[in-house]
Amino acid sequence: MSASRRPVSPERARGRGLGLVCAFGLAGACATPAAAPPQPLPFDHALHATVELDDGPLGCTTCHAGAERGVRAGLPALSTCLSCHMRPQGDPPSSEEARVRELAASGVPLRWIQVTRNPGHVYFSHGAHVARAGMACAECHGEVTTWTEPPTVPLRHLTSMDACLACHRARGAPTDCVTCHQ
Numbered sequence: 001m002s003a004s005r006r007p008v009s010p011e012r013a014r015g016r017g018l019g020l021v022c023a024f025g026l027a028g029a030c031a032t033p034a035a036a037p038p039q040p041l042p043f044d045h046a047l048h049a050t051v052e053l054d055d056g057p058l059g060c061t062t063c064h065a066g067a068e069r070g071v072r073a074g075l076p077a078l079s080t081c082l083s084c085h086m087r088p089q090g091d092p093p094s095s096e097e098a099r100v101r102e103l104a105a106s107g108v109p110l111r112w113i114q115v116t117r118n119p120g121h122v123y124f125s126h127g128a129h130v131a132r133a134g135m136a137c138a139e140c141h142g143e144v145t146t147w148t149e150p151p152t153v154p155l156r157h158l159t160s161m162d163a164c165l166a167c168h169r170a171r172g173a174p175t176d177c178v179t180c181h182q
Helices: 010-031 078-085 095-106 126-132 161-171
Strands: none
Touching (some): 078 095
């Protein structure tokens, strides 16, 4: 004897259909990274890596001052940019370079948009890695000195537990959960 099926009401059928549409829509939204919001300046790391200051080359920590001792490397404030860009730079100065002074004159704060973030349950200290472990920025971030624009999508290797654990194991650094999950 075959089991008889009750007919599905139109309301219930619409509800199931809507549920499937939502499920597939959410799956698609989660799978496709959103485009990064525009940065306030088209910063060129490659160009800035060629700059020589009185005390040597412009290094990562000149602009990302927290990298050596802080938890966060930080994104530079407009005052940091103005330490070099108070007067026009380049021969001839570019319109992008002049934008630094335009922002300063407008009084609008420089708001960089952080593209890559660790999940909230992960603790990471730049200072512990740079000052204590003696790591160069490029060991995690790659050859930033070749970047001609800021990243537009999150750099997944920077938030990869597998990559972090592999590095900790290779260096004999702690791998117990509470080292990073606090």
